[in-house]
Amino acid sequence: MTSPTPAVVRIAPSPTGDPHVGTAYMALFNWLEAHSTGGRFILRIEDTDRTRYDASSEQKIMETLGWLGLGWDEGPDKGGPAGPYRQSERTEHYRAHLEKLLASGHAYRCFCSEARLEEMRAAQKARKAAPGYDGLCRGLLPEEVEQKLAAGLAHVVRLKVPKERTIVFHDELRGEVKIEGQTIDDQVLMKSDGFPTYHLANVVDDRLMGVTKVIRAEEWIVSTPKHMLLYEAFGWPAPAWRHMPLLRNADKSKISKRKNPTSLTWYQEQGYLPEALLNFLGLMGYSSKDGQEVFSLEQMLADYDAKRLSTSGPVFDLEKLGWLNGEHTRRLTPERLTARILEHLERRVGRGLVVAGTPETDVLAWIQAHGGFTSPAVRERVRATVPLVQERMRTLMEYAGLARCFFVDSVKGYPPEDLIPKKGTLELAHQMLTTARETLAALPAWEGPGLEAALRTTAEAKGWKVGDFFTPLRVAVTGAKVSPPLFETMHLLGRETTLARLAP
Ligand code: GLU
Numbered sequence: 001m002t003s004p005t006p007a008v009v010r011i012a013p014s015p016t017g018d019p020h021v022g023t024a025y026m027a028l029f030n031w032l033e034a035h036s037t038g039g040r041f042i043l044r045i046e047d048t049d050r051t052r053y054d055a056s057s058e059q060k061i062m063e064t065l066g067w068l069g070l071g072w073d074e075g076p077d078k079g080g081p082a083g084p085y086r087q088s089e090r091t092e093h094y095r096a097h098l099e100k101l102l103a104s105g106h107a108y109r110c111f112c113s114e115a116r117l118e119e120m121r122a123a124q125k126a127r128k129a130a131p132g133y134d135g136l137c138r139g140l141l142p143e144e145v146e147q148k149l150a151a152g153l154a155h156v157v158r159l160k161v162p163k164e165r166t167i168v169f170h171d172e173l174r175g176e177v178k179i180e181g182q183t184i185d186d187q188v189l190m191k192s193d194g195f196p197t198y199h200l201a202n203v204v205d206d207r208l209m210g211v212t213k214v215i216r217a218e219e220w221i222v223s224t225p226k227h228m229l230l231y232e233a234f235g236w237p238a239p240a241w242r243h244m245p246l247l248r249n250a251d252k253s254k255i256s257k258r259k260n261p262t263s264l265t266w267y268q269e270q271g272y273l274p275e276a277l278l279n280f281l282g283l284m285g286y287s288s289k290d291g292q293e294v295f296s297l298e299q300m301l302a303d304y305d306a307k308r309l310s311t312s313g314p315v316f317d318l319e320k321l322g323w324l325n326g327e328h329t330r331r332l333t334p335e336r337l338t339a340r341i342l343e344h345l346e347r348r349v350g351r352g353l354v355v356a357g358t359p360e361t362d363v364l365a366w367i368q369a370h371g372g373f374t375s376p377a378v379r380e381r382v383r384a385t386v387p388l389v390q391e392r393m394r395t396l397m398e399y400a401g402l403a404r405c406f407f408v409d410s411v412k413g414y415p416p417e418d419l420i421p422k423k424g425t426l427e428l429a430h431q432m433l434t435t436a437r438e439t440l441a442a443l444p445a446w447e448g449p450g451l452e453a454a455l456r457t458t459a460e461a462k463g464w465k466v467g468d469f470f471t472p473l474r475v476a477v478t479g480a481k482v483s484p485p486l487f488e489t490m491h492l493l494g495r496e497t498t499l500a501r502l503a504p
Contacts, residue, residue: 009211015047027070033215042082043065049195094190098190109145112133157188159186169238177224199223207236216243218243221243245285271396279328294331330391338386342378345399363399363403385403388489410501414480429471439457440499
């Protein structure tokens with residue numbers, strides 16, 4: 001078997017807000033490509049659009065990708081041979097390359113005012129013609145350009161698209177893609193503020209950073225012919241192209257905030273596990289050889305074969321993510337899950353997300369009162385509860401609701417009618433509680449199976465159905481109708497607390 005050519009790949013997110021799930025999706029497939037070929041994975045920050053720039057975004061991108069375990073080999077924080085990795089710090093490269101394009105005639109200066117461009121667009125619209133620059137400044141003579149420059153007129157630089165040609169490139173998932181030159185706009189490469197546009201900066205950087213394969217979302221495919229023209233104009237070989245299908249809403253539209261949570265931070269804060277989110281994003285673009293649905297990043301890497309990438313628009317299904325998250329939660333050792341629960345709570349406190357009057361506040365109050373997140377007593381208490389809730393949790397966020405009864409002195413506060421067994425009365429419920437209390441108080445030892453056996457015997461003696469009998473017990477002991485397993489809960493709470501909660 002020949003070994004694969006090491007691929008140098010990158011993601012190039014723009015720091016324009018909360019890190020997007022689409023960024024994680026692309027990071028995952030780039031990471032897999034780099035790791036399966038022994039190549040390199042670069043993180044480049046494309047921050048040339050100063051109007052949409054958000055200063056906190058870069059940090060959040062790095063934080064969430066790090067959280068997912070998708071580390072990069074070169075990037076703004078790490079440096080590397082082709083740094084800096086932030087486009088705003090590389091403007092001299094773009095200027096120098098732009099000069100080359102101007103000199104070779106592949107680009108031209110355009111002095112059209114915004115007012116003229118408006119007029120042109122309006123006229124195109126009225127004629128129902130395709131929008132695009134009409135090429136007025138293409139024909140400027142060198143001395144006219146000099147004059148305008150000397151007069152200090154604002155201008156942009158545009159790509160001189162050969163309108164008569166057909167641009168062809170190969171996409172690894174779609175095969176040959178052809179685009180007629182006449183449909184391609186004379187793209188602005190440098191704006192009047194001296195900042196390059198995405199197209200110029202992206203191509204120059206991919207070249208200077210040695211990127212051999214561009215793996216990005218399908219939405220960029222319309223830009224690729226322009227990028228091909230730039231590679232050609234510079235006399236550079238183009239990288240290989242792979243445009244991945246877009247993540248979609250259930251109605252097949254491109255994934256959007258209105259229909260799905262798209263912020264990675266949201267998933268983190270809602271207690272999704274990074275390995276579950278990666279698994280989910282993996283399934284969106286890939287099917288494993290043996291049809292396995294639940295896998296870790298390591299398993300995905302071991303299985304990974306670019307031939308198994310899918311080309312159809314994957315629908316983002318939160319229900320499925322919840323299921324996967326439950327699966328991954330159950331795969332964690334109790335120690336790991338304990339650590340995750342505490343990390344999650346600490347993150348929520350740190351970000352000011354905790355809402356007063358929720359089970360989370362109760363759990364946190366206990367933690368605070370017992371030495372805080374790093375205290376061994378806290379760790380031990382959470383660790384002790386984990387086996388009781390691990391089966392039932394779908395997200396880390398659900399922990400507090402399920403485990404609250406272990407962190408409060410009293411669970412009172414539930415509606416009394418919750419105690420009432422099926423077809424019973426409140427009076428019967430109270431009678432059941434008293435009886436249970438007497439049975440349990442008389443037991444010599446306090447352990448789960450013994451508690452259950454004794455209570456079953458009592459139920460039988462009284463002629464109560466066990467299900468009916470356990471209803472008020474569950475509510476009185478845990479404060480909720482849905483709870484961790486009742487007898488294990490009683491066991492963990494201990495004799496004194498349990499008997500106190502059963503008291504009227
Ligand atoms: N800056 C672009 C983005 O925000 C990069 C697209 C590409 O990968 O070429 O996704």
